[in-house]
Amino acid sequence: xxxxxxxxxxxxxxxxxxxxxxxxxxxxxxxxxxxxxxxxxxxxxxxxxxxxxxxxxxxxxxxxxxxxxxxxxxxxxxxxxxxxxxxxxxxxxxxxxxxxxxxxxxxxxxxxxxxxxxxxxxxxxxxxxxxxxxxxxxxxxxxxxxxxxxxxxxxxxxxxxxxxxxxxxxxxxxxxxxxxxxxxxxxxxxxxxxxxxxxxxxxxxxxxxxxxxxxxxxxxxxxxxxxxxxxxxxxxxxxxxxxxxxxxxxxxxxxxxxxxxxxxxxxxxxxxxxxxxxxxxxxxxxxxxxxxxxxxxxxxxxxxxxxxxxxxxxxxxxxxxxxxxxxxxxxxxxxxxxxxxxxxxxxxxxxxxxxxxxxxxxxxxxxxxxxxxxxxxxxxxxxxxxxxxxxxxxxxxxxxxxxxxxxxxxxxxxxxxxxxxxxxxxxxxxxxxxxxxxxxxxxxxxxxxxxxxxxxxxxxxxxxxxxxxxxxxxxxxxxxxxxxxxxxxxxxxxxxxxxxxxxxxxxxxxxxxxxxxxxxxxxxxxxxxxxxxxxxxxx
Numbered sequence: 001x002x003x004x005x006x007x008x009x010x011x012x013x014x015x016x017x018x019x020x021x022x023x024x025x026x027x028x029x030x031x032x033x034x035x036x037x038x039x040x041x042x043x044x045x046x047x048x049x050x051x052x053x054x055x056x057x058x059x060x061x062x063x064x065x066x067x068x069x070x071x072x073x074x075x076x077x078x079x080x081x082x083x084x085x086x087x088x089x090x091x092x093x094x095x096x097x098x099x100x101x102x103x104x105x106x107x108x109x110x111x112x113x114x115x116x117x118x119x120x121x122x123x124x125x126x127x128x129x130x131x132x133x134x135x136x137x138x139x140x141x142x143x144x145x146x147x148x149x150x151x152x153x154x155x156x157x158x159x160x161x162x163x164x165x166x167x168x169x170x171x172x173x174x175x176x177x178x179x180x181x182x183x184x185x186x187x188x189x190x191x192x193x194x195x196x197x198x199x200x201x202x203x204x205x206x207x208x209x210x211x212x213x214x215x216x217x218x219x220x221x222x223x224x225x226x227x228x229x230x231x232x233x234x235x236x237x238x239x240x241x242x243x244x245x246x247x248x249x250x251x252x253x254x255x256x257x258x259x260x261x262x263x264x265x266x267x268x269x270x271x272x273x274x275x276x277x278x279x280x281x282x283x284x285x286x287x288x289x290x291x292x293x294x295x296x297x298x299x300x301x302x303x304x305x306x307x308x309x310x311x312x313x314x315x316x317x318x319x320x321x322x323x324x325x326x327x328x329x330x331x332x333x334x335x336x337x338x339x340x341x342x343x344x345x346x347x348x349x350x351x352x353x354x355x356x357x358x359x360x361x362x363x364x365x366x367x368x369x370x371x372x373x374x375x376x377x378x379x380x381x382x383x384x385x386x387x388x389x390x391x392x393x394x395x396x397x398x399x400x401x402x403x404x405x406x407x408x409x410x411x412x413x414x415x416x417x418x419x420x421x422x423x424x425x426x427x428x429x430x431x432x433x434x435x436x437x438x439x440x441x442x443x444x445x446x447x448x449x450x451x452x453x454x455x456x457x458x459x460x461x462x463x464x465x466x467x468x469x470x471x472x473x474x475x476x477x478x479x480x481x482x483x484x485x486x487x488x489x490x491x492x493x494x495x496x497x498x499x500x501x502x503x504x505x506x507x508x509x510x511x512x513x514x515x516x517x518x519x520x521x522x523x524x525x526x527x528x529x530x531x532x533x534x535x536x537x538x539x
Contacts, residue, residue, distance in 0.1 A: 005110055006081060006118035007102035009049075009058060013076040015068050018052020021078070023060065032056045034063045034098075046092045047084060061089040061106040063098050076135065081119035083112040086199075097283055111197030112146045149194040149202050156188065161208050163223075166215055174214045180207070237432055241320060244337065244369055251365060252346075253316040253339070258299035260322065261289035266298040269411055272385045279324045279331060292324035296338040297387060297423060301407070304340055305415040313419065314343030316357075320428065337431075339365070339424040359391075359406060362422045366394065366402055373435035375401070380466060387411055387423070396434060402426040450481065450508040453523050455530075456539040457501050458494070463534050468503055475529040476522050479514070482506035500539060
């Protein structure tokens with residue numbers, strides 16, 4: 001095999017029942033134990049080498065069987081040299097996850113006319129080095145001889161595909177060096193006979209590739225002029241994705257792109273994922289690339305851990321990607337946008353103190369993103385996913401937009417991460433359904449000044465700023481422009497179960513200057529609204 005490229009197989013001749021070898025297929029589900037002592041179920045398409053009683057002895061071209069193999073007690077062998085269909089061997093090897101030296105060569109095609117020569121060569125080596133004795137003549141079964149390939153090579157096509165004219169004599173010399181015979185010649189091209197062992201050269205394009213390979217790609221001159229017509233059409237989904245990507249990048253985020261293949265063990269880190277929903281690979285390259293991911297969280301944490309281990313502790317990452325699930329033998333893909341934030345918001349500076357990224361920073365980024373896409377008035381509810389230590393879900397009606405929060409420390413520990421990581425999982429398919437073509441409106445700057453007033457409100461601990469915000473705009477829709485929370489106090493000086501919110505209100509009339517009476521009236525109205533609906537007390 002290593003000398004000539006022809007795999008061989010040796011059987012213990014005494015174990016071949018009936019002294020007969022039959023090449024055939026067996027019924028699907030037939031059990032067969034290979035040399036590695038693994039019992040396998042055969043497919044109806046596997047080519048098998050059997051004995052006279054149809055007992056399988058070898059998966060043809062792939063792997064031998066344990067009961068017919070050569071051992072230290074073998075005194076006589078049956079040596080087999082064969083050619084098998086490359087497609088059939090490739091399918092069998094892939095089906096049984098067997099990558100052997102023999103299947104590697106058979107899959108890619110070998111010289112069908114070399115089988116007899118290789119068998120003689122092996123027999124001579126056995127005679128010379130193992131004191132073997134030939135016990136039979138060579139039995140050769142070759143019902144339909146494969147002839148050398150006949151191809152016509154057009155000079156016009158050579159010049160067209162290569163991009164420049166190669167001297168005709170140079171072409172002939174290259175073909176001769178490749179043992180491709182010229183059987184006929186005309187002004188327009190050459191009739192060629194290609195050896196049967198060149199299984200990768202059967203078309204005119206293959207021959208031109210061989211000519212170019214020997215002639216040298218570096219010997220082809222570059223054109224000084226390039227003509228092309230560009231058709232540029234971006235659909236709505238791509239436009240929206242670009243808008244969001246540009247906004248995140250402008251905020252200091254870096255885009256990542258992780259492998260969709262991941263570890264099967266990751267689903268065991270959270271109860272929100274189920275192993276039954278894994279989409280498994282039939283022939284995984286490794287245990288780390290065994291299944292399609294059900295979540296973008298784990299590949300993102302791998303990136304976070306990789307950066308932190310290299311002293312890059314301040315991270316803002318985002319990724320557009322898909323998750324893959326299997327539900328009752330049906331497969332489903334979902335598009336997501338995930339954000340990962342950890343460490344300081346900005347680089348260390350002598351002018352400003354470092355400020356760590358927190359939940360409200362990420363929530364503000366998400367709110368700005370949704371408003372940019374025309375999505376607003378969403379509601380907040382506690383997050384249900386167990387990957388978060390604490391977090392919220394933002395929804396619009398019954399449509400979930402995003403889960404955002406702080407990743408559990410026990411989960412971070414699995415990746416060797418010791419600092420807090422904030423994670424947002426945006427349901428991108430839902431976002432695309434809700435966002436429309438938001439038009440940007442431009443108006444003149446107001447000519448009249450704005451007025452700012454503050455209220456310090458004593459509230460129950462279960463009351464939120466969101467409620468104050470909504471009630472304020474419901475009470476005053478025309479002149480109220482902004483509502484902000486600038487201080488929160490919770491301490492021993494307050495009654496039990498109470499907290500203090502300091503809220504600012506910005507009022508402005510675009511047509512005239514507001515008067516004190518009008519301002520006082522609006523503030524009294526807001527105070528009354530908070531007292532009635534939130535049981536607030538003015539401090």
